[in-house]
Amino acid sequence: MKPSNPSTSTLDDKRRRAYQAGGRITRDRMTREAPMNAEALDAIETSDIVVVEGCYDHVEFVLGALDLPYQTIQAGHLGRVHLRPDQLLVINCPGQLPAPEIVQVRDFVAAGGTLFSTDWAL
Numbered sequence: 001m002k003p004s005n006p007s008t009s010t011l012d013d014k015r016r017r018a019y020q021a022g023g024r025i026t027r028d029r030m031t032r033e034a035p036m037n038a039e040a041l042d043a044i045e046t047s048d049i050v051v052v053e054g055c056y057d058h059v060e061f062v063l064g065a066l067d068l069p070y071q072t073i074q075a076g077h078l079g080r081v082h083l084r085p086d087q088l089l090v091i092n093c094p095g096q097l098p099a100p101e102i103v104q105v106r107d108f109v110a111a112g113g114t115l116f117s118t119d120w121a122l
Contacts, residue, residue: 016061023065046071050081054092057118063090078104085112095119 030038049070051060063070070090073081078101083089089108091097095117097105109115 016065019061019065023062023067026066041066041068044068048086049088049090050078050083052078052089052091052095052097054094054118056093059090059092059116059118076101083108083113088114088116091115091117091119093119 027038027041030041046069049063049068051063051070051072053060053072053074060070060072071081075091075095075097078097083104085108087108089105091105105115
């Protein structure tokens with residue numbers, strides 16, 4: 001008989017609870033120590049942060065824990081999104097984008113957009 005391992009859903013649930021606790025602590029501290037930054041976060045709209053889904057990393061868990069709005073898109077569908085230079089583009093690992101989307105990301109960054117990637121291969 002194989003030893004039992006915690007299920008993936010149990011690990012994900014623990015991770016999400018930890019993110020939620022960290023998000024509350026961060027927001028509370030920011031409200032006290034950097035209220036203007038907290039106000040700036042409150043002004044963020046869903047279209048300001050675009051997250052490309054991944055299977056290994058999930059930055060959207062952290063964004064959700066911080067109560068930040070964002071939109072998600074699957075790799076291969078980034079071309080459906082009009083990227084603006086004032087947006088944050090988050091690409092989770094594995095970051096496998098088709099060549100036209102790599103060009104789109106390059107052009108987005110060249111125009112002043114901000115890219116956050118958890119995948120070194122991107």
